[in-house]
Amino acid sequence: MAALAETASTKIAKDAKQAFEASQLVQASDRITALHGIKAELEALKSDIQNANRVDLEAAQKDVAAGRLSESLLKRLDLFKGDKWDAMLQGISDVASLPDPTGNVSYASELDDNLELYRVSCPIGVLLVIFEARPEVVINIAALAIKSGNAAILKGGKESNNTTALLAQAVRNALAKTSLPENYIQTIQTREEVSSLLALDQYIDLVIPRGSNALVRNIQNNTRIPVMGHADGLCSVYLDESADVEKAVRVAVDSKIDYPAACNSEETLIIHHSLLNTIWPKVAKALLKAGVELQCDSSSLTALSQISPPLPNLSNLVKPSTESSYTTEHLSLTLSVLTVASLSAAIAHINAHSSHHTDSIVTESESAATTFVRGVDSAGTFVNASTRFADGFRYGFGTEVGISTGRIHARGPVGLEGLVTYKYVMRSKGEKGHIVGEFGTGEGKKSYKHQKIDAQKLPF
Amino acid sequence: MAALAETASTKIAKDAKQAFEASQLVQASDRITALHGIKAELEALKSDIQNANRVDLEAAQKDVAAGRLSESLLKRLDLFKGDKWDAMLQGISDVASLPDPTGNVSYASELDDNLELYRVSCPIGVLLVIFEARPEVVINIAALAIKSGNAAILKGGKESNNTTALLAQAVRNALAKTSLPENYIQTIQTREEVSSLLALDQYIDLVIPRGSNALVRNIQNNTRIPVMGHADGLCSVYLDESADVEKAVRVAVDSKIDYPAACNSEETLIIHHSLLNTIWPKVAKALLKAGVELQCDSSSLTALSQISPPLPNLSNLVKPSTESSYTTEHLSLTLSVLTVASLSAAIAHINAHSSHHTDSIVTESESAATTFVRGVDSAGTFVNASTRFADGFRYGFGTEVGISTGRIHARGPVGLEGLVTYKYVMRSKGEKGHIVGEFGTGEGKKSYKHQKIDAQKLPF
Numbered sequence: 001m002a003a004l005a006e007t008a009s010t011k012i013a014k015d016a017k018q019a020f021e022a023s024q025l026v027q028a029s030d031r032i033t034a035l036h037g038i039k040a041e042l043e044a045l046k047s048d049i050q051n052a053n054r055v056d057l058e059a060a061q062k063d064v065a066a067g068r069l070s071e072s073l074l075k076r077l078d079l080f081k082g083d084k085w086d087a088m089l090q091g092i093s094d095v096a097s098l099p100d101p102t103g104n105v106s107y108a109s110e111l112d113d114n115l116e117l118y119r120v121s122c123p124i125g126v127l128l129v130i131f132e133a134r135p136e137v138v139i140n141i142a143a144l145a146i147k148s149g150n151a152a153i154l155k156g157g158k159e160s161n162n163t164t165a166l167l168a169q170a171v172r173n174a175l176a177k178t179s180l181p182e183n184y185i186q187t188i189q190t191r192e193e194v195s196s197l198l199a200l201d202q203y204i205d206l207v208i209p210r211g212s213n214a215l216v217r218n219i220q221n222n223t224r225i226p227v228m229g230h231a232d233g234l235c236s237v238y239l240d241e242s243a244d245v246e247k248a249v250r251v252a253v254d255s256k257i258d259y260p261a262a263c264n265s266e267e268t269l270i271i272h273h274s275l276l277n278t279i280w281p282k283v284a285k286a287l288l289k290a291g292v293e294l295q296c297d298s299s300s301l302t303a304l305s306q307i308s309p310p311l312p313n314l315s316n317l318v319k320p321s322t323e324s325s326y327t328t329e330h331l332s333l334t335l336s337v338l339t340v341a342s343l344s345a346a347i348a349h350i351n352a353h354s355s356h357h358t359d360s361i362v363t364e365s366e367s368a369a370t371t372f373v374r375g376v377d378s379a380g381t382f383v384n385a386s387t388r389f390a391d392g393f394r395y396g397f398g399t400e401v402g403i404s405t406g407r408i409h410a411r412g413p414v415g416l417e418g419l420v421t422y423k424y425v426m427r428s429k430g431e432k433g434h435i436v437g438e439f440g441t442g443e444g445k446k447s448y449k450h451q452k453i454d455a456q457k458l459p460f
Numbered sequence: 461m462a463a464l465a466e467t468a469s470t471k472i473a474k475d476a477k478q479a480f481e482a483s484q485l486v487q488a489s490d491r492i493t494a495l496h497g498i499k500a501e502l503e504a505l506k507s508d509i510q511n512a513n514r515v516d517l518e519a520a521q522k523d524v525a526a527g528r529l530s531e532s533l534l535k536r537l538d539l540f541k542g543d544k545w546d547a548m549l550q551g552i553s554d555v556a557s558l559p560d561p562t563g564n565v566s567y568a569s570e571l572d573d574n575l576e577l578y579r580v581s582c583p584i585g586v587l588l589v590i591f592e593a594r595p596e597v598v599i600n601i602a603a604l605a606i607k608s609g610n611a612a613i614l615k616g617g618k619e620s621n622n623t624t625a626l627l628a629q630a631v632r633n634a635l636a637k638t639s640l641p642e643n644y645i646q647t648i649q650t651r652e653e654v655s656s657l658l659a660l661d662q663y664i665d666l667v668i669p670r671g672s673n674a675l676v677r678n679i680q681n682n683t684r685i686p687v688m689g690h691a692d693g694l695c696s697v698y699l700d701e702s703a704d705v706e707k708a709v710r711v712a713v714d715s716k717i718d719y720p721a722a723c724n725s726e727e728t729l730i731i732h733h734s735l736l737n738t739i740w741p742k743v744a745k746a747l748l749k750a751g752v753e754l755q756c757d758s759s760s761l762t763a764l765s766q767i768s769p770p771l772p773n774l775s776n777l778v779k780p781s782t783e784s785s786y787t788t789e790h791l792s793l794t795l796s797v798l799t800v801a802s803l804s805a806a807i808a809h810i811n812a813h814s815s816h817h818t819d820s821i822v823t824e825s826e827s828a829a830t831t832f833v834r835g836v837d838s839a840g841t842f843v844n845a846s847t848r849f850a851d852g853f854r855y856g857f858g859t860e861v862g863i864s865t866g867r868i869h870a871r872g873p874v875g876l877e878g879l880v881t882y883k884y885v886m887r888s889k890g891e892k893g894h895i896v897g898e899f900g901t902g903e904g905k906k907s908y909k910h911q912k913i914d915a916q917k918l919p920f
Binding site: 024051109258424 | 479480481485503569571575577581584585596665666680681684686704706707711713714715718809811821826829830831833834836837838839840841842844845848849850853854855856866867868869871872873881882884885886887888889890892893894895896897899907910914918920
């Protein structure tokens with residue numbers, strides 16, 4: 001067969017797939033050894049990495065001064081700010097010590113005497129992970145990929161190219177000392193490479209974008225490869241007819257102000273109309289005190305304007321909402337407020353407007369709680385709890401690969417489980433092996449036994 | 461907001477999404493009632509459906525006579541052939557009696573005193589199912605969708621339009637007598653509608669194509685909505701160095717001849733070179749006796765041609781293979797044969813050429829079996845068992861939604877589990893509700909408890 005001309009990206013993708021296939025027989029213990037090796041290499045390269053990070057930061061500072069880069073991006077670029085470096089190293093150890101997500105049996109059945117079927121978790125294949133600014137993500141993702149047995153191709157922000165090049169070097173150095181293939185974790189640097197890779201669905205199995213909405217949307221619109229992530233986090237809190245006032249204030253405020261830029265922060269507060277002159281003023285007062293701008297529909301606005309003496313900050317922070325308020329992810333101390341006539345109207349509004357990320361009800365009614373958590377079609381449906389709890393670490397996964405607003409494969413905060421799939425392993429121990437032709441309804445034919453086997457791991 | 465002009469397809473998709481959302485509070489018992497209702501309506505409409513099916517068959521017969529339609533498609537169109545009708549009705553009862561795939565808790569954790577997290581299975585949303593010829597698929601899929609709580613839009617082959625229109629009528633009649641929304645199951649008739657719907661990823665959550673490779677590929681190439689299915693079933697059997705001769709013959713033959721047109725039938729037989737003059741002639745003899753054409757590489761061909769007296773059928777059924785033999789899904793009594801020097805060469809060939817559906821090794825070696833089932837990157841990896849076992853009913857799922865060669869969400873034969881996703885439900889029973897701001901590392905802050913809860917169902 002004539003050798004086809006291969007673009008550089010095709011070679012990267014093919015190499016990754018081959019590395020993945022070659023790695024299938026590597027033991028979990030070797031993968032853990034690789035993780036500890038990466039930590040050691042990083043420690044050895046620390047001063048070089050500090051220098052590289054300084055170069056990136058200085059270039060970025062010039063871009064900020066020239067208005068080409070945001071201040072917040074600059075902050076994320078600094079790998080040695082606070083305990084970031086140590087936290088990154090600790091993260092590797094933490095991932096190393098998590099339970100192995102592969103090799104776990106989730107279904108096992110004896111189909112016939114001596115014919116056993118096992119559904120066992122295994123890595124997905126080749127991951128393409130695209131992120132911005134924060135250089136430590138290279139190490140986070142490399143650790144998660146290695147732990148879960150996936151090969152990965154990583155693309156960081158161009159602002160951190162000098163830093164990530166050295167981080168990637170540390171990973172390569174460590175892998176070279178193990179039985180894992182050298183192309184197991186590769187890094188790329190340009191958007192053009194990303195564009196080419198997004199077309200290679202025969203080699204790449206999952207794309208994980210971590211960054212701005214624009215980044216995620218752009219990737220979702222330009223690939224047939226499955227994408228795991230969320231473009232928007234438009235979360236709501238609904239104050240039900242039977243809400244407790246203290247819970248209403250605490251949940252509405254915490255969901256908004258704990259970290260307004262996070263995808264799991266509250267963007268819309270929905271109020272049952274019966275609360276307009278009871279609980280709503282107290283909630284509004286607490287939000288205004290915290291400096292939250294309220295974009296109110298007419299009912300909730302009227303209720304606040306009738307209060308005497310006027311609430312502090314009323315004149316500067318309370319504004320009428322527009323249609324677009326309820327489809328906007330503010331990501332700041334701004335909150336859209338809507339009044340509804342019923343629980344079912346609240347659920348209908350959320351299903352039509354939220355990003356299906358996380359929504360919370362404040363209620364003392366068991367039946368309202370049940371209706372809300374079943375009726376709201378979101379990855380997280382909460383009762384009397386802040387939307388900010390929607391997070392892999394808080395859920396107890398030990399790590400977070402990302403948060404998915406897709407419905408297929410993984411939904412909500414995703415731990416290591418989101419990086420594995422499964423395969424079916426069948427073994428005949430019969431004297432003559434097993435063939436399908438012996439089963440059926442005719443004379444002398446066998447029937448399937450389908451008897452559950454208790455197994456956590458493959459027995460061979 | 462100005463009303464946007466809506467195409468008919470957009471209305472169908474929106475109606476389906478609304479029907480899905482409205483159905484979230486319907487009890488599982490109501491869904492079972494709906495299934496029994498469909499069965500009763502079908503029985504009531506039987507003679508009308510027979511007439512409609514006759515009209516479709518007569519039109520199709522003309523198309524066959526004119527060479528516009530294949531004989532095999534005609535056969536699949538006949539809803540009253542053999543026990544097809546009764547089997548379809550029985551299928552509804554079978555699905556009704558399967559365990560409910562929704563509402564099952566797969567992860568539950570107490571994050572803090574009185575703060576509980578549950579991961580609970582729930583329907584995916586709106587399914588778009590596209591199939592060909594066989595009209596009974598309308599009923600199969602409607603039953604699966606209703607049982608799993610998903611809304612569905614169904615498109616059958618145009619040859620069966622008269623039959624499927626009445627089957628759909630029976631479904632609508634039955635739904636009208638339940639609490640399920642009338643648009644829960646919709647049917648469409650044209651390819652143009654399918655094309656429009658494939659663009660509506662805001663309303664449609666999963667596409668399930670059931671039909672020819674061409675159909676599946678065309679859909680995969682024309683939508684951003686996740687697609688569950690398989691275009692190819694290129695399965696292999698590998699006869700290892702330590703294969704037992706009887707198992708080799710039985711598995712190689714059954715995998716090929718039990719049902720050659722099935723996606724799980726063997727298309728390539730891979731032989732360890734040490735077997736060329738021992739086991740291979742016996743396997744070849746059995747295959748030739750069954751009328752299987754063998755497309756052989758030079759080693760396996762030479763081995764057969766040296767046998768004296770010549771094997772029966774040698775001259776007419778044994779041919780040299782070409783490069784394309786090993787990437788062809790024959791779907792007939794044709795088998796490609798390849799000789800390899802080692803187990804690892806066999807694994808590499810399978811990973812590079814198979815469709816990652818199902819591959820089987822024949823071996824007496826425990827270590828070869830282990831290496832094969834781990835090293836082969838397919839949905840099914842079997843030991844001493846026919847590839848034909850790869851099937852939802854044989855696996856014990858009670859039903860089969862389809863077979864997936866994708867790695868995301870569902871892989872291999874897919875039962876009702878493939879039609880559900882999950883959501884996270886969190887409930888605070890704390891006196892003041894729960895907020896994130898109280899957790900952390902500072903003074904007076906709380907730590908997460910992450911204590912496993914034993915729960916199969918939501919407690920509220």
